[in-house]
Amino acid sequence: MSQRLAVVSGGGTGIGAAVARALVEDGCSVLVVGRREEVLTAAAERIGAESGRPEAIRAVTADLTDPDQVVKVVEAVGGRPVDVVVNNAGGYHSADSDTLAGIAANWRATLDTNVLTAVLLTEALRPALRRPGGRVILVSSIAAQRGGGDAYSAAKAALHGWAYSLAAQLGPDQITVNVVSPGYVAETEFFAGRMTPEGHAQRVAATLVGRAGVPDDVAESVRYLASPAAGYVTGQVLGVNGGSVLGR
Template sequence: MPRTVLITGGTSGIGLATAARFAADGADVTVTGRRQETVERAAKELGVRGVVCDATETGQIEALAARLGETLDVLVNAAGGLPPAVSDDGSPLDAVRAQWETNWAQNLMTAVLTTTAVRDKLAPGGTVISIGSIGAERGGGAYGAAKAALAAWNAFLSAELGPRGVTANVISSGYVENTNFFGDRMTRERHDALVAETHNKRAGRPEEIAETAFFLASPGARHITGQTIHVNGGAFTTR
């Protein structure tokens, strides 16, 4: 039987590359996204199932879970991103609050809510993978704080799911090109500065994050759980 795989935020960038990797292995893949047109395009491109679902909306997540089969082998929480700046109209405190709440919703709660909705479907030998960020380690502001919280929650999740034979890990990515993350805020100067921070002097690629996710869902990674795996070309190192 093919593995069943759910990838939120699977219509572009890291999520799309991850969906392509699992689909190439013959998995039964479902991708989600917020917009009908992007979901349909990704599903057609990869030959997978597509479901429109805003992973910040509980009703849509519950509907998604109801559409899935009885068991799920792999969940990849790739939904998230860098929200646009909040308008400075009104109270400055309201703007700060809105910025933090938006980041919290998109970069933490998407993973928490989706995982909670499908956790009873996770089969022994299954895995939960959440996409984190180097921003959790330095200068990330509201976005970085949300990704740091994601890693903390993952450790809790791993302890809960471990007795069932399910692993849970975070892939903390550095600068990855060919995604929609920065939008029009990426300049040549910023690109060069981020590349200069790496040891191998290049940006990451979505396919490299996808390969890491594929490994974490493989038999060779069954004793890796509760971890944050840094994939950043050496821009941030641990020891």
């Protein structure tokens, strides 16, 4: 796997950083992509040092909702075949108001952050995907399957439908497309400042294994789907939620 190239969006913190570290450890060269240069650079330096492969990871600062900035990623790839694209960029937006204008702005921001980022990055890199053997992985959320997140749930569910279509389009080239759908994962920015002890306990109690997830739980699932071992797995949604949602 030493010649493989992976691109991980939202790779500066939490799940994205854990995914990047796992792929570097597997011998991949990794580009971590995100909006915050300092956060990305710090993550790349830390992962490079911890893995003993500082040359294997680079940071690319780009707002993936902006087509003009997505081009930065293509330029960083530099004509190499891309083996793995992990679309992890996303986030939750709170509505500023309950007016129709406020609702519209919240939905647009949520769809841009969680769906458009994945679409633009994947389409920009689509010509470069290794044929055969490329991997496209979308990081969704348990909210797509059980609801409760309003615009966020709808945006993450949209990734599932798009993944099915993309899997059919890319399947003849033996490129796989899959979704990883995490449940409650502590130690991430997603819940920073929003999680109470009561909320934490409630979410843990909803699992069958009696604990919160950690970023490495998701990273290990991505690691498998990104590997040559998963060549016969495509068009699937892999729930990584401790059993809080079963079989869908």
